[in-house]
Amino acid sequence: MDNQTKKVLILGGGIAGLTAAWELSRQNISVELVEKSCFLGGHAIGFTCKATDKCQQCGACSVEDMLKNVVNEPLINVHLRTEIKELKKAAQFNIMLTQSDIELPDSQIKNLSSGKAAKGFSKYNNPLYVTDSDKDNMGSSCQITADAVIVATGYSPFDPNRKSTYGYGNWKNVITGLDLENIIRENGSLVRPSDGQKPQKVAFIQCVGSRDERLGNLWCSEVCCPYAMRMAGTVKHDNPNAEITMFYIDIQNSGKEFPVFYEKIKQNIRFVRTIPVDVYPLENDGLELRHMAEEEGSPSSEPFDLVVLSVGIMPGKDTVKLSEVTGIPVNEDGFLDNAISCCSFSSSAKSTQASQPSTSAASIAGLFVAGTAKGPASIAASMADAGKTAFEAMKYLGVMK
Template identity: 25%
Template sequence: MARVGVFVCHCGTNIAGVVNIPEVLEAAEKMPMVVSATDNKYSCSEPGQASIREAIIENNLNRVIVAACSPRMHEITFRRALASAGLNPYLLEMANIREQCSWVHSDNKEIATNKAIEIIKMAVAKVIRHEPLYPRQVGITKRALVIGGGITGIQTALDIANAGYGVVLVEREPSIGGRMAQLDKTFPTLDCSACILTPKMVDLSQHPKIKLMTYAEVKKVTGFIGNFEVEILHKAKKVDHLKCIGCGICWQKCPEKVPSEFDLGLGKRTAIYIPFAQAVPPKPVIDLSHCRYTKYLTWVATGQEGKKPPECRICEKLCPTAAIAWDQEEQLFTEKFGTIVVATGYQTYDYSHYKEYGSRDFADVITGLQLERLMSASGPTGGEVTRLSDGSHPKTVAFVCCVGSRDQQRGRPYCSKVCCMYTAKQAIMLKEHDPEVQCYIFYIDVRAGGKDFEEFYLRAIDEAGVIYIKGRPSKIYQDGKKLIVLGEDTLMGRPVEIPVDLVVLATGMEPSAGADELARNLNISYDTYNFMVEAHPKLRPVETHTDGIFVAGACVGPRDIPECVAQGSAAAAKVAALFSQDTLTTEPLIAVVNQARCIGCLLCVTICPFKAVDYQTTQDGRLIAATNESLCKGCGLCIAACRPKAIDLRGFTNQQILDEVAGLWL
């Protein structure tokens, strides 16, 4: 027999100023199964909670209604009060007479009082059918997966590993390092990018808790927080990295030269290669699309048509440790993880859509990232900034900001955040390389929000003599050896026409290719530009709506290096906090399937946004739906979809909802 206690809260004057409390109490006392009805000035305060506890014990209550604010506000508070009185916390029902009553009906006290009574009536009808519920404990695989080996992923992996937990870092390129490895200097301190990054790369590769998987990709993710199963594809390196000592003879002698992706086509690499000198691991892979031996094998396999390609195999002949492994094939491994951190970073916008800037037709129009490679001492020109057309040193350089950023016509309305600063940095560096250089920067606004950023921008003007022109150029064209940049100086209100030797387009950031596919695999949200979506942009910046999956760095939105590092560490802290527990408590308010009623239509499987409904076969051979208690969020979509009404939400059963409606007429 249910013994219901009703506790009506004044919430100061929030409720009591509108709702007639004595009238509500009088009505509540008369409701079925109600043993006691009392009021409190502030139920959530410690004395208020104490009075609830005392009433439970004194009146031997076994169901509690708190008529107060929204359950989002204080349900947990009052559940604790029930628990401290020895009652199952899920025997509580909140009747929301503040947000849904007193606040919205403050102009009519009579209506508000009647509505408060009706809300409590419904709660009484529902609470009677509450059952004690118990949270479940699930184990945790204390090993994290980090996807992406740029600075964000490196920082995340190191921090998790230093907290004492195992980490697997998956990187699809042959080396970790990401975009930061391509940069020459970093703003605003002008630190050498490689000098501060490569020690971290080495730390990572040598950390006993970290397993590095390069040239590998995440293919499929199943499971839930604490217990993910991830299929990882290891692409065929064709080099046995256990045997390889990284001596370098193979990539020095390989005769096939192809444009280097790392140098953005400005330099060459060989078919067997490491992307750059400080690569980690310092061991090569064979690019099969360019390898001569592979071409030879294809020629043999396709019936030996056409000219016979050379058999080559020079790398194999020269390798001192016989590490070349032609029989190595791509392999799919399944690994278990407790959490996943996505740190897939960004790529730069492809400016070929900008036909007014030449769509890559002009050799001396380059991108900011290409200029980084030209300025880098380990770059294709050894740090000499030269024109690609004739090898001369540019004396006048124009920078164009916001290419692929802040441009609604190109579908890129967002600001890429780092370009204002990196153009200022590059202008300063060009002046340092050659004091005769004059730089012009076309900008829309200079966004220098950050520590020492404004000072750095002023330094570009004062020390490097950069001329800033406010306006987006309308056209770039070649006139003899010069490039002419046409634009408008919007501050002076007149057209400008500047002949320069080199044009640098500050191309914006966009998520790495394939970010959307990965997000779908992980069942996390992504926006229209394929940036990952965080659970809350301010308060939960590295969490996602899928428990146990975190996001960090430039895959979420344009970020600079310090922010990426901070986010990597933040994600690592979240992972470590999770791993510090031995088990996870799961919420019991979830959907359960009545096996006898389920007809196996499996509409619920397709409708569940959390992939929490799966199917199984019963002993008598019927196909039925089954919910995963760890994945279910209790949203109720499957219940609405279920035709034979075989699914019920604990704490919100179909019967309870009907009783609530019926309760209104009691």
């Protein structure tokens, strides 16, 4: 059978879904790529380049490169603002899709020239391949058959409002790492939301929402240590006079290059081993962090111009619904369990099951999970996992041995 007569449906248009779609199309397999929101690229399409005097290997540009591949590939059919409603397996998968009522955020609307669907190349990480919030088709459904299904629906960032003592939403200069990305992308450098000035004293608070017993989130999000360090390096490169402090529990070592990178960054960034308890407002929109530093052994406080919360990776908001529709179980941490595990997704101290390869946790042959839908992972790890999951799908389809 010609490979092109094989069809795979992929749920999720973030980096894992894009990578899987591209890898399948390269083997002449048709792909239906279904994305709930109005644009492709997921969270990572909003990430900015963190190069200083050299590339920091953050992976953000890989997302845009992959987008360019996908939007120009005729074998990949993209469905935006579309959700799965029903999945049944007989000889093939029968999937019912429905138009979602999600609206395009203002930040993306301004990139739409015609007000309708746009497809093209982006610069400076602007989303590309977006559609407007055309309400005409809202609620309409369509039926698709596919030979295999890959679920790559990604993650949700931790909601910083749940850590109310940090004052996110109350104090303008308390921001998240994602806010920091947006500020740098829009302004070319880090400026304070309150006055547009470059902050001189910046604090990063690690493990916000992760490794938190009170929240029941015991897992390490794995990416926020290297992410925050790269960001801190970018800010320092842009403003060498800035004093940057990172408050942490442990530093998550990721990859063989990391120890060298960490040693280098320690020359410019101050590391304090404690997690601040409270953030209070000061005059001129300054912020006071109160903490119990390990080396000092007593409560202390320190003023900062800007505080960045390194929010963790949480299960996607629709995970339970997806689990009900697809039959894929949810693990102890709330992520989708592996149908095929290809990379190390050691998402939790208490959840070891997720890192174990298994052929079909969902007990449905031909149904796979890729990327951060099953646990925290970096852009590079998500891409690698998606590539391997696509390979497993091809083996299932008899395209690969």
